[in-house]
Each structure stands twice: as structure tokens, then as C-alpha cells.
Amino acid sequence: MKVSVLRIGHRLVRDDRITTHAALVSRALGSDKIYMTEVDHSINETLEEIAKRWGGKYDFAIEIIEDWRKVIKDWKKEGGKVVLLTMYGINIDDRINQLRKEDRVLVIIGAEKVPREIYDLADYNIAIGNQPHSEIAALAIFLDRIFSGKELKKDFRGAKLKIIPMVKGKMVKEMENNV
Amino acid sequence: MKVSVLRIGHRLVRDDRITTHAALVSRALGSDKIYMTEVDHSINETLEEIAKRWGGKYDFAIEIIEDWRKVIKDWKKEGGKVVLLTMYGINIDDRINQLRKEDRVLVIIGAEKVPREIYDLADYNIAIGNQPHSEIAALAIFLDRIFSGKELKKDFRGAKLKIIPMVKGKMVKEMENNV
Numbered sequence: 001m002k003v004s005v006l007r008i009g010h011r012l013v014r015d016d017r018i019t020t021h022a023a024l025v026s027r028a029l030g031s032d033k034i035y036m037t038e039v040d041h042s043i044n045e046t047l048e049e050i051a052k053r054w055g056g057k058y059d060f061a062i063e064i065i066e067d068w069r070k071v072i073k074d075w076k077k078e079g080g081k082v083v084l085l086t087m088y089g090i091n092i093d094d095r096i097n098q099l100r101k102e103d104r105v106l107v108i109i110g111a112e113k114v115p116r117e118i119y120d121l122a123d124y125n126i127a128i129g130n131q132p133h134s135e136i137a138a139l140a141i142f143l144d145r146i147f148s149g150k151e152l153k154k155d156f157r158g159a160k161l162k163i164i165p166m167v168k169g170k171m172v173k174e175m176e177n178n179v
Numbered sequence: 180m181k182v183s184v185l186r187i188g189h190r191l192v193r194d195d196r197i198t199t200h201a202a203l204v205s206r207a208l209g210s211d212k213i214y215m216t217e218v219d220h221s222i223n224e225t226l227e228e229i230a231k232r233w234g235g236k237y238d239f240a241i242e243i244i245e246d247w248r249k250v251i252k253d254w255k256k257e258g259g260k261v262v263l264l265t266m267y268g269i270n271i272d273d274r275i276n277q278l279r280k281e282d283r284v285l286v287i288i289g290a291e292k293v294p295r296e297i298y299d300l301a302d303y304n305i306a307i308g309n310q311p312h313s314e315i316a317a318l319a320i321f322l323d324r325i326f327s328g329k330e331l332k333k334d335f336r337g338a339k340l341k342i343i344p345m346v347k348g349k350m351v352k353e354m355e356n357n358v
Contacts, residue, residue, distance in 0.1 A: 018196050021315060024313055025312045025313050028308055028311065029308070087342060088348070088349040089344060092331065093328055119347055129330070129333075130342040130344060131206070132203060132233060133206070133208070134200035134203055134204050138319075144320050151308070152271065152272060152308040163306075165309060167268075168298055168299060169267070169304075170265075170267040170298070
């Protein structure tokens with residue numbers, strides 16, 4: 001299954017760190033793209049730097065967009081499904097079997113308030129619990145559920161560095177000509 | 180099982196939003212306490228406000244601390260286990276059975292760099308994947324694994340408001356005298 005992420009409602013400066021986390025989580029937990037609006041463009045450099053070191057250069061992209069409505073409409077026109085993560089939705093565990101059968105999913109995460117319109121545009125309104133918490137946490141658990149935890153052992157091709165998991169401390173292996 | 184969270188390495192202002200997310204995730208996903216250093220104290224008000232509306236007033240606490248070493252040492256002295264979440268650790272799925280058998284766990288999340296000392300103090304160094312992403316995401320998946328997803332349907336007592344999960348839109352029920 002292909003999963004892309006659409007982040008809407010970024011508030012300048014205030015949300016910079018959160019948005020960086022959203023992009024990093026999208027990449028690390030198996031989605032192939034994040035669409036974002038009004039973002040500090042340095043986020044592209046951060047992600048390029050990470051791909052250079054930790055791999056997966058061709059597996060993940062950031063696209064800065066102007067109009068999220070267009071992204072959603074194009075996605076649906078091409079037969080993809082749209083999922084809004086919201087505390088008001090149906091619990092993920094009551095829809096996960098159905099969701100896993102989809103081919104292409106666009107998962108939307110927002111800042112505090114999401115325009116009413118999106119609730120109607122979405123094919124699924126999914127809650128990662130019905131308590132307020134964090135769109136980063138919601139995205140992480142969503143991706144983890146969708147990919148059944150397998151994304152945590154995903155291989156990122158072309159990494160310069162690879163972690164050797166350790167009981168204590170850090171071990172990092174330098175890879176040679178890994179493309 | 181009881182799980183508390185220790186957040187270290189908050190950088191003033193820059194990390195305020197991330198730290199708020201850390202506290203909200205700790206509360207929503209079933210931990211009973213978060214210890215934090217050097218934090219904007221308004222975070223207490225935010226969490227109190229949320230407990231008033233969404234419940235669980237007596238189930239979750241924030242404790243502002245000065246010395247994280249003391250928190251860790253006291254925790255271990257009382258027989259609790261300490262888990263550091265780090266991309267350099269052992270994959271969560273290779274330790275989850277063992278972790279679920281523990282009675283009391285203190286899970287440590289840090290900002291970018293965590294003092295070397297903590298790797299040695301921790302009983303477990305656990306990776307939520309070996310790629311860089313977000314301590315909020317790592318904490319969320321950790322709690323979700325530890326509590327086997329049941330935390331997403333946890334009842335928060337004494338809520339003024341309760342969400343009725345909806346396929347579309349929002350439905351919130353006002354609770355009467357719910358203590």
C-alpha cells in the first residue's frame with residue numbers, strides 16, 4: 001500500500017518544529033510523500049541531509065503546495081482514498097481491516113482546528129483515541145497500524161550510515177558505496 | 180502496569196510546542212505522570228484545562244523537576260525499570276514481551292542529544308525503528324505497544340465532555356455531574 005501525508009494549517013514559526021517532526025515521521029514510518037503548505041523551506045534541506053546519511057533518497061519526497069483542496073481532489077480523482085485523523089472520528093481499531101485493503105491512502109493531519117470542509121471530503125474520519133493529543137503521535141500510530149509494525153524494520157537504501165542496534169550505547173556502521 | 184515519562188533536554192521556547200505534545204501524548208495514551216525540566220509553567224494550566232473538559236483529573240500529573248538524575252535514581256531504588264527511547268537501541272518488537280512483564284516503567288525521551296550517561300543508567304535502550312524521527316512519535320508507539328492498543332479506548336473519568344465517534348463531522352456529549 002502507498003500512503004502519502006497531507007499536513008495542513010501550519011502556523012508560521014510557532015509550528016516549525018512540529019512540522020519538521022511530521023516530515024521525519026512520515027519518512028521514517030513508511031509513507032512516501034508529505035504535502036505541506038506555508039512551510040519554512042529549510043525543511044527540504046533537513047530532509048535531504050537525513051536521506052544522504054540514513055538512506056531512502058528516492059523513497060520519500062516533500063512537496064510544498066499552495067492549495068490543499070486541489071491535492072485532495074486530485075487524489076480522489078485518481079482513485080485514492082482520503083483519511084482525516086481527528087479525535088472526533090471512528091477509532092482506528094474499528095476500521096483497520098478495511099483500511100489495510102486500500103491501495104492508496106492520503107492521510108491528513110492538521111494543527112488545532114481543521115476546516116469543517118475536510119470532514120466531508122474525507123472518505124474516513126479516523127480517531128487515534130478520542131482524547132486530544134498530538135498530530136505527530138496520531139500520524140505515527142496510524143502508520144504503525146497500517147503497516148502492521150513492519151515499517152520499524154524497513155531497509156532504507158543507499159544509506160551512508162547504518163545503526164547496529166545495541167543493548168547499551170551507540171554503534172554506527174559506515175557503509176561503502178551503498179547505492 | 181504503571182508507566183511514567185521523563186522528558187529531558189528541553190530547549191527554552193524552541194521546544195515549547197513539542198513539550199506540550201509530549202505531555203498530551205503521555206496523558207492520552209495511558210501513562211500516569213510526566214517529569215519535565217525547565218518548562219514554561221503554562222503547560223500545567225493547559226493540562227488542567229484539558230483534564231477539566233476531557234476527564235482523568237486524578238489519573239495524570241505533571242511534575243516539574245530540577246534534577247533528572249535524582250528522578251532516575253529514585254525510580255530504580257524503588258524497583259522500577261528505566262527505558263531510554265533511542266534510535267540506537269534494540270527494536271521495540273524484539274523486547275516487547277519482556278517489557279510487558281515489568282510492573283513500573285520510567286520511559287525517557289530527549290531532545291536531539293541525550294547525555295551519554297543515560298544510556299548506561301537505563302535498563303533498556305529501545306528503538307522505535309533505527310531511523311531519526313520524533314520523540315513524540317516514539318513515545319506514542321511505545322505506549323501503544325506497551326498497552327497493546329487498549330489505551331486508545333481508555334475511559335477518562337469525570338469528563339465534562341465526551342466524544343461520540345462519528346463517520347462524518349463532530350459529536351460531543353455534555354456529561355452531567357460526572358465525577
